[in-house]
Amino acid sequence: MTAPKNRYDLAELAGAFGDLGTLIPFVAAYISVVKMDPAGILLAFGSMMVIVGLVYRTPFPVQPMKAIGAAAITQTGALASLTAATVMGAGIVTGLIWLLLAATGMARRLTRWVPKAALLGVVMGLGFSFMLEGTRMMAQSPWLGAALLAATLVLLARSRIPAMLVLLVVGGLVAVLEQPALLSELSAIRVAPRLPSFAWPGLTLDDLWIGAIFLALPQLPLTFGNALIAITEENNRLFPDRPVTERRVAFSTGLMNLWSSAIGGIPMCHGAGGMAGHVQFGARTGGATVMLGALLLAMGLLLADSVALIFRLFPPAVLGVILFLAGVQLALASKDVGGEKIERFVVLATAALAVWNVGIAVVFGILAFHAAKRGWIGV
Incomplete structure (x- = not known):
């Protein structure tokens, strides 16, 4: 059966913006706190989204690596050694690790140790963590957040109306009303074409070492659970006519991190929550990520300073x-858990731990499942 071609219609455009909830906060923080060049960040994201959308032909996401981002953003003042250069060093180390996992076949073999119940728990926990973080963000303007959530849910029930595009328009109007000077500042924006510089020659061995120890290695368990196991399962469940393999996902993760670090970008991955967001708002093909990537490319090349x-x-x-x-979309993917008590326990316990730490959740899920099956623990 021939896989569907990418679509470039209104539904795909609306779904393209379904991952902005993680993209914008992290990118903005990297620019303002870590002082990284927005041209390199946006060019890396844009080019990778276009390629991933064309190759995978599903709404396959390209996201910031969250553990690395959180550490770099929160500790860049506390630890003088954490700089933009160490972030790029972490990208090189991360890229090499995932290319090694892909080339040796270890990415596929490692995932075979993860039982179905543990996987479902990770997916459920990731969904919970997204919902909790979304709630915290909405709580900054509770009445507005509640109204926008209710209106979006109503619009999602009407397939002909692109809920995401309506949400973005309303959000833009609210932003202008809350910040009266914003409109005049936006009108002063001018196109300023420029390319990012090649970053590798400026990196030192210390940048690679510190980036590896403080950023890249702590990220590995999260990437393994969310950006390898969960995203592969989610893609193949939603789009069985366009399946992916763990080896292929690990390979693309490695390549895009090497490319991103080379032009001054940040570490990136394929997160299951990103696909859930794209799908929730209407995306069904790689056209969504291609269009978002093209937009980010244009911004990075022409409007990076704005x-x-x-x-x-x-x-x-x-x-x-x-x-x-x-x-919500991600957590719903865990609904097909088996009926055995031990499986229900592993799903729920792993989900609870995944809200705290996905890497620990993966390890716990594997150990708890096999230990209970052998009668080593009781529930």
């Missing part, structure tokens, strides 16, 4: 709604 200002058009309440509904 990105932080443009992002102010997306209030936290809007991003919170997007994150919350992506979490």
Whole structure:
């Protein structure tokens, strides 16, 4: 059977923005806190999204690596050794690790140790964590967040109306009303074409070492659970006519991190929550990621110095709604758990731990499942 071709219609365009809830906050923080070049970040994301959308032909996401991002953003003032260069060093180390896992076949073999119940728990926990983070963001403007969430749910029941595009328009209007000077600042934006510089020659061995120890290695368990196991299962469940393998996902993760670090970008992965967000708002093919990638490419090449200002058009309440509904979509994927008590226990316990730490959740799920099956623990 021939896999469907990419579509470039209104539904795909609406679904393209379903992952903004993680993209915008992390990118904005990297630019403002870590002082990274927005041109490199956006060019890396844009080019990878276009390629991934054309190759996978599903709404396969390209996201910031969250553990690395959180550490870099929160500790860049506390630890003088964490700089933009160490972030790029972490990208090189991450890329090499995932290329090694793909080339040796270890990515596929490792995932075979993860039982179905543990996988479902990870997916459920990721969904919970997205919903909790979305709730926190909506809580910054509770009445607005509640109204936008209710309106979006109503629009999602009407397939002819692109809920995401309506949400973004309303969010932009709210941002302008709350920040009267924003409109005049936006009108002053001018096109300023430029390319990012090649970053590798400026990196040192210390950048690679610190990036590996403080950023890349702590990220590995999260990437393994969310951006390898969960995304592969989610893609193949939603789009069985366009399946992916763990080896292929690991390979693309490695390549895109090497490319991103080379042009001054940030570590990236394929997160299951990103696909959930794209699908929730209408995406069904790779056309969604191609269109979003093209937009980010244009911004990176022509408007890089104005990105932080443009992002102010997306209030936290809007991003919170997007994150919350992506979490709902993701958590619903765990509904097919088996009826055995031990499987229900592994799903729920793994989900609870995944809200805290996905890497620990994966390890717990594997050990608890096999230990209970052998009678080593009781529930």
